[in-house]
Amino acid sequence: MDAFAGKVAVVTGAASGIGLGLALRCAEEGMKVVLADVEAAPLAEAEAAIRAKGAEVMAVRMDVSKDAEVRRLADSVFASWGTVHLLFNNAGVSGSFGADGIWNIPKEDWDWVLGVNLQGVVNGIRHFVPRMLEKGEAGHVINTASVGGLVTATGGPYTVSKHGVVALSELLYKDLKTRSAKVSASVLCPGWVDTKILDSARNRPEELTPNALAQPVVTPRIEMMRKVVREWVKNGMRPADLAGLAFEAIRKDTFYVVPIDEKIAQGVSLRLEDIRLRRNPTLTPLG
Numbered sequence: 001m002d003a004f005a006g007k008v009a010v011v012t013g014a015a016s017g018i019g020l021g022l023a024l025r026c027a028e029e030g031m032k033v034v035l036a037d038v039e040a041a042p043l044a045e046a047e048a049a050i051r052a053k054g055a056e057v058m059a060v061r062m063d064v065s066k067d068a069e070v071r072r073l074a075d076s077v078f079a080s081w082g083t084v085h086l087l088f089n090n091a092g093v094s095g096s097f098g099a100d101g102i103w104n105i106p107k108e109d110w111d112w113v114l115g116v117n118l119q120g121v122v123n124g125i126r127h128f129v130p131r132m133l134e135k136g137e138a139g140h141v142i143n144t145a146s147v148g149g150l151v152t153a154t155g156g157p158y159t160v161s162k163h164g165v166v167a168l169s170e171l172l173y174k175d176l177k178t179r180s181a182k183v184s185a186s187v188l189c190p191g192w193v194d195t196k197i198l199d200s201a202r203n204r205p206e207e208l209t210p211n212a213l214a215q216p217v218v219t220p221r222i223e224m225m226r227k228v229v230r231e232w233v234k235n236g237m238r239p240a241d242l243a244g245l246a247f248e249a250i251r252k253d254t255f256y257v258v259p260i261d262e263k264i265a266q267g268v269s270l271r272l273e274d275i276r277l278r279r280n281p282t283l284t285p286l287g
């Protein structure tokens with residue numbers, strides 16, 4: 001797909017970070033933009049910023065982990081604007097980032113992170129893709145995973161959810177191509193990006209917050225890891241640059257959107273070599 005002006009884009013997690021970067025880029029390409037996010041105040045600010053670019057915009061407060069809310073989002077977009085050309089399943093949360101052993105991660109962490117990061121993408125695909133295909137126009141689905149979906153270094157539920165998004169996206173791509181569909185798919189696997197991802201707890205539902213006694217113990221090693229990761233995120237890529245990569249991928253129909261970075265390439269190769277050689281997982285400094 002390489003013509004965007006006047007077409008419709010839906011971006012989840014659009015009020016902040018990568019989603020906002022994608023939404024701004026959609027507006028710059030002359031698209032109508034649907035902003036979907038769970039956080040009201042930043043969503044209103046994002047709506048104003050997109051409108052200031054001269055784009056038609058619709059802002060919807062919703063939770064991607066809730067099937068009925070994603071269905072309602074699809075209903076209102078198709079009713080108002082007739083179709084959808086670009087679907088960015090991007091909303092995501094980091095979880096609490098670290099526990100002293102994966103077995104000590106509370107159930108609420110698994111439910112929250114898998115619910116938003118993985119089930120949220122499933123919901124987007126289930127409610128939007130059939131209607132996009134029915135319309136018969138060129139389109140593209142871009143799911144935000146992470147480099148964390150290609151290697152197993154950190155983060156328990158986060159890493160598991162992102163591996164799920166990569167697998168889900170590969171299956172989606174293959175199902176679309178084997179049917180010669182006009183809709184294609186890509187998976188966005190960013191490294192560190194300067195966003196609010198490490199402050200995801202701001203959107204954590206109360207019912208998915210473990211009580212103080214069930215919180216995982218934060219060891220000095222976890223504390224140190226959190227500091228280092230915060231620094232990496234702060235010095236990470238800019239969302240606008242990542243949005244540029246995403247649009248290049250849509251134009252060229254590139255599936256894996258992974259920033260060019262020697263360390264990332266080595267990490268992915270190492271894991272694949274472990275599997276190919278039936279070698280046990282290689283331990284890296286991150287785990």
Ligand SMILES: NC(=O)c1ccc[n+]([C@@H]2O[C@H](COP(=O)([O-])OP(=O)(O)OC[C@H]3O[C@@H](n4cnc5c(N)ncnc54)[C@H](O)[C@@H]3O)[C@@H](O)[C@H]2O)c1
Nearest residue numbers: 013016017018038039063064091092146192193195196197
């Ligand atoms: N920042 C990074 O270093 C990085 C790296 C790799 C992948 N990612 C992925 O990028 C995506 C975007 O994250 P970001 O870095 O821009 O973080 P961010 O926190 O700045 O933005 C995430 C947005 O998602 C929204 N959101 C959270 N839960 C939601 C829900 N249940 N329903 C709807 N919206 C919800 C938040 O309100 C926020 O606006 C996520 O999937 C994240 O995992 C980020």
